[in-house]
Amino acid sequence: MERKKSSQQIQQVAEQDKQNVPVTEEVTAITTTDSSSDIQASDIQETAPRKKRKKRRHLLPKVAIGLLLGAGIVGGGVYGYRWWQNAQRFQQTNNAYIATEIIPVTSRVSGIVTQVTVNDNQIVSPGTLLVKLDPRDYQLNLTRTRAALELAKQQSSIAQGNANSPAINIPEPTLPPSATPQAKQAANQRTNQQAQAINEQRSISQQQYKASLAAVTQAQAEVKQAELLLGYTNIAALELGKIGNRKVQVGQRVLPGQMLMEIVKQRPWVVANFQETQLGKIQPGQNVEIKIPAFPNQKFRGTVDSMAPTSVAGFPAVTDENAASRNTNNNNQRNGVPQIPVKILFDQETLKGFENRITPGMSAAVSVETKAK
Helix, strand or coil, rough: CCCHHHHHHHHHHHHHHHHHHHHHHHHHHHHHHHHHHHEEEEHHHHHHHHHHHHHHHHHHHHHHHHHHHHHHHHHHHHHHHHHHHHHHHHEEEEEEEEEEEEEEEECCCCCEEEEEECCCCCCECCCCCEEEEECHHHHHHHHHCCCCCHHHHHHHHHHHHHHHHCCCCCCCHHHHHCCCHHHHHHHHHHHHHHHHHHHHHHHHHHHHHHHHHHHHHHHHHHHHHHHHHHHHHHEEEECCCCEEEECCCCCCECCCCCCEEEEEEEEEEEEEEEEHHHHHCCCCEEEEEEEECCCCEEEEEEEEECCCCCCCHCCCCCCCCCHHHHHCCCCEEEHHHHHHHHEEEEEEHHHHCCCCCCCCCCHHHHHHHEECC
């Protein structure tokens, strides 16, 4: 009996062991499932802030671009408004250049150059000797004309003496009382002929004296001309300015009218080419601000002087002699719109210190104030 009870207990314990195995597996499974769900929950909790941060990162460039675009639109609007206001008040162009009067120095006589007394870019005053020619031929010519003048004066003096000689009285013919009427008539006729001859000679002497006076006057003119020609061998400056384009050398033979050098005057002005659509608001006397790229830190002022009677295309071709006074690099027309030259004078106060530095042909930009503030 005891053996049977023991065997039954063993069986019950075995059955209980079999039943307990699934429970353990189930507990293990449940435990595994719970841990995986906890991991997923923690992952979800961790990825949510990341997504928010990523969204913020994507939004920041868009916001920055939007702010920049908005600022650009506002700035563009302000700039456009100011540009419109500026266009209403000012007329501007950068198609401008510096011009001035250029005086050619020429020879009035022919001769050999013996001396050149000035250098390139030298400033000269009126009367400054520039070039000296060989004067010997003209000195001989002056001596000859002076001698001819003295001879003419002597001849005039002789003619004057003949013309001013006292009158000759012709006595009446003396005839005997017994002379016939025919004899008396013949004597009177001879007396009249003598008087007529004397009067004719006196008239000729007076005419010769007048001719001698004319000869003296002509000789004096020749002496004066010889003195001028001799003086022309010394070529001097006529105006204040700077020497440029010097072409003469010692030993060179020059001819009358030949250009030797140029004198650039120190009173420049600006020629500004405006489009014809801009001229309606430009009037003489208006204030102008002038900028020269060669002197970027200096602002010059001036006033509108006058407008050209024709467009740039209407002017004749520029010669070599005055090419420096006009800027040939400027186009005659821009965008098909004719350009009208406007002359602008510098304010001498702002030009002080730059008279010798501003040269013809320099580019410039001008702004004409067409409306007061």
